[in-house]
Amino acid sequence: MSRGMTERVVPEGRRQRRRPTKQGAVLSEALIVETALRLVAQHGAEALSVRRLGAALGADPSALYRYFRNTDALLLALADELIGRAQDGWTSTGDWRADLRAIGLRIHASYQSNPQAALLAAHRTTGRPNETRAVETILGILRSGGFPDPLAVRIYHAFVDQALAFAAQDAAALALPKAARRADEEVWQEVYGRLPSDTHPNIAATLPLLAADMRTSGYPYALELMLDAVAALRPAAGGG
């Protein structure tokens, strides 16, 4: 069986023949992911193309297709790397609420640390190891925290989607060109500050509060609200 059948992509585990490129680089999945993240961090999301990545690696662009079936697979690898970095060094405290809060904030922070890549990656389901590890961890927190399975699953879904959605949202703001970013920030002074109170009474009445509050991410408070609601749903434990 198993004809010659040389598949284009060989799984990273059973790679044996690493041949250096003309320019002397020795490729690997890890090196490619790392280089891609650096490329995006330094030159923006639009700098990530197969050709440019090949150049940055010192290899022919098509060599990448020995490691990833297509650019989508590469993107998923980037996403998983970000998820992995978010979990590095975390340990459970045993308190479900503190643990969920910490994980939510960690995911958010990890994505903010590379906004350009986060934008590309935040809305994918990778199925890769770091992702499954995170899913397993969060489900474990909820189940051992006393939530019955159907409730735990629904909460897991809302919690994870909200963390990723806010992460992408706030990353997008950071990833804007400087000019567009300033413009977005100034809107609160320039436009909202000048709305007449007869047509927009509620904005006029709360403007200072608004302008101050909108300068920061809404995620921490939204997360706290979610945790409040979840706590109220938690069945009373056997011991009270």
Added chain:
Amino acid sequence: MSRGMTERVVPEGRRQRRRPTKQGAVLSEALIVETALRLVAQHGAEALSVRRLGAALGADPSALYRYFRNTDALLLALADELIGRAQDGWTSTGDWRADLRAIGLRIHASYQSNPQAALLAAHRTTGRPNETRAVETILGILRSGGFPDPLAVRIYHAFVDQALAFAAQDAAALALPKAARRADEEVWQEVYGRLPSDTHPNIAATLPLLAADMRTSGYPYALELMLDAVAALRPAAGGG
């Protein structure tokens, strides 16, 4: 100054010479936006390219550049159209919770109806009339619902950011190329369904629930959780 200076893009207001294309179409900004929305609705997000839009209009692709400086400007025009449609026909019920729920779901639904444009719009503060109208409405619901200003503002922020973040997140999933979208959906069966229960006990124990729940958006439940938490924060009214 002001030489002959024939700019490529003439503002829609002062257009005078509409020349029919070879195929007989008479172009306009409105027609282009309308056609683009139809194209995306009918043939998916990946069908929206300058060349295909030109073909759908019965015009040379480069003719579009007489109406929009680039594709980004075109997408912003699409987005603006969507924001307008989102608010059409809504009226307050007087119940703050029902109103917030309705507005959240409306924003979400409207962005889903054109994911491509939604992705561009969801993380920008435009300051345009449709946006300020929405801000005013939501603040009004909270303030007349009995929330003191500082609390109303914080809740407003969390609520709006959550709606936009989820809208963008779910729009992004819809905007994926068909292949990537299928891949994301199948991960729950193909990968998570095969994780051994000794390394991933919590996933294994809840898999059917998980796979079913992850097929839908997490927003409605996340929104409900937020409304639960907000209700608990609401000061008791004078009359009880």
Added chain:
DNA sequence: GACATTACGTCAACACCATTGACGTGTAAA
């Protein structure tokens, strides 16, 4: 009604993109 002006649709070209089949060489196993 003839004419000058020019907006705007068209054409062709450019630079980029992801992807793939064929090829040969260096590497590792036998």
Added chain:
DNA sequence: TTTACACGTCAATGGTGTTGACGTAATGTC
């Protein structure tokens, strides 16, 4: 030492957004 083939390279295909040049048909003027 030989053999097999993994993998880096090359070249080509068909897509993309965008732009400069060009001519014509639609307009305002007389």
